[in-house]
Amino acid sequence: MGKVEALRLNAITKRFGGLTANDAVSFGVDQGEVVALLGENGAGKTTLMNILFGQYTADSGTVEVFGQALPPGNSRAALDAGVGMVHQHFTLADNLTVQENITLGAEPLFSPRLNRAGARARIAALSEKFHLAVSPDARVGNLSVGERQRVEILKALYRDVRILILDEPTAVLTPQETDALFATLRQATANGLSIIFISHKLHEVMAIADRVVVLRHGKLVGGARTEDTDTQALAAMMMGLEATPPNVAPANPGAALLELEDVSTPDIGSAPGLKSVSLALRAGQIIGLAGVSGNGQAAMADVLGGLRSPATGRIVLGGEVVQRWTPRDAVQSGIARIPEDRHKTGTIADFDLTENAILERYKGVPFSKGGWLNWRKSRGFAEEIIRKYDVRCPGADTPIRLLSGGNMQKLILGRVLEADPQVILANQPVRGLDLGAVNYVHGQLLEARGHGAAVLLISEDLDEIMALSDVIHVIAEGRLSPGFVRGEKTPAELGLWMAGQGFDARIPHAS
């Protein structure tokens, strides 16, 4: 069977200031083929796809779709040629319905009215064919992340795309949702759709892709058919070295640095508060908090970090009950936070790296004195973090929004660890990071443990919890399980706790 080439990228180069995001990248995709674009964060994957989709203009190089060159920087032309893209950060309007989001821009702007019945039937047919169940009248803001992704995919299919770009589609999905997505994608390729699948999760790439191309530092460093390669070889190609997960030595726990005693907080909307939770964070120990997202993890992180006060119960710091507990008190007591959402609560997008580096400590020596900021010291501190933690950026005066997620997280990590904290609250510290960055962050957390820090690791990734934690607690509907030491429970047993089984019935249930 003669293969038709659906897409070809020719020597694409793109620079942002002093950073070369893509350096003469060329590859092709055949019709009905799934090509995985693999690379670390900041390797230039998303930039490359944004060029292909006409959202950025390449400095040089061309894109061809079924042999036709695409005009650069024109999303409309890319769409008309049958290229669709599902962005990592969805481009959906929350206050509009599913159908409105799907039909936006699909009809000529000045046609007299929306063909709503026709659109509805078409959406229903596509949902059926590709197993993408969503209700057309639902408000997108009310949908789960997995459902929103289905809307994005429907949006592309609705436009009869021939090439579909998926940017990190599984980053936000549960394993079940990922399986459903893969089933949909297989159905789509069987219908002749070509797919570019951007990811850094190796086993997923092996599961769905026919072929893999690997980007490193903006350059295409290799490619292989999935049947001719394995995850180890891909990881090596991606990172330029053999990747090794951290080797965990037994813990040597010391005194309790920060404790919760019988703490409860009220529910906020559908998010449960804590229900009579007692927990001790000890020096030189990593405590893993496992659980399905939205079961009280946010309340836990907020209470420990001083953002939320307990309704009942006590917070004990170094053996003494604290009277006042604000975020400032927490920071000054040596409690460092790696926030769950680095964009929303971890950084200020338009501030540069220097300003972001001193966000938590600008008030005191050495970054300010007598009410005046010391920019020289601040900048020196930022540059030190950039060097020590390998933050890839044009310089300390770059606005942080220009950095990739991994590099942003490295800056936060540096900011946290350089303060030599007693307690580290790491909430989803590796979400959306690539393997190299994940291992790096984990290594740093283990090193902090070695220096006597108490670490609380909150994660929805059970593998991560089990790999790193000395003691594991499970949180379900705001209730906390007893602590299980490393190796005491199997993933299946922890899974039962995560589903809410095993908790003492006398503890009041969320109502």
Next chain:
Amino acid sequence: MEIVDILLSASFWAAAIRIASPLIFATLGELICERAGVLNLGIEGIMVAGAFAGWMAVYSGTGLWVGVGVAMLVGMLFGLLHSFLTVPFGLSQHVVGLGVTLLATSSTYYAYRLALPEVTSPPKIEAFQPYEIPFLSDIPLFGPALFAQTPFTYLAFVLVFVVALILYRTPLGLAVRAAGENPAAVAAQGLSVTAIRMGAVIVGSGFMAMGGAFLTMSAFDSFFFEMVNGRGWICIALVVFGSWRPGKALLGAILFAAFDALQIRVQQTGFGAEIPYQIFLMMPYILSIVALVVMSRRAEVPAALMVPFNKGER
């Protein structure tokens, strides 16, 4: 009870609809701008400019509807200025809006003095006259209130319907709403956020100027300084009151106008003579604030209102 008598009189409701008409135009204009994601604080000045332009055009000999068109055009020019600065350049919508208000107001007075250097009291024009719609105007209470207005007022009501239809039933309206909710979603469809937002601001500003023109061409028959008198700011509140929906905004405009018409009449009652008249002047504003507080708790603000959009930025 005198107030009940007032509320049941057709003349009271006719006055309320008349007072509401300029508010309806300008509120619709502001609503279109904000639905696309742009706060247009130029509204107050654009209404002044529209009031003058329409009146001046008719005074110079054009027909009434041509005058309305001239007012709209002048408003659109200020809308072009506003949107040019706020959309492609992404400048602060507050600063630009207030700047447009100051510019439009002062250049209007300047133009007035240039056109009529020697005049002490502004000349009158032949304004729009009430047109009683056959049969409908014979309905008790509603007839004289709703169907014996000027054609300019009828246009206001028609526009509410047309704007709602476009916003909710056409691809264009969907694109405008999406531009105010998540411009990235619009750009991802290859549509130009810049063009959509600029277009919305320009058209919206045209409506605002029509609201101003209503004052000089239908409510009164002449142009005075200070005649817009904060109506633009009221319209900004009415957009919030109406949860960014044309129908609800219409109700809000009528409600405010009814309060305004009521206070004038209550002043003349025996009960009203006991109380300083300033209290009555305050009444519509106080009631609007209360209504606004109550209504806006549930309002759905366009998510990208006042958020500039720069393509290709992350």
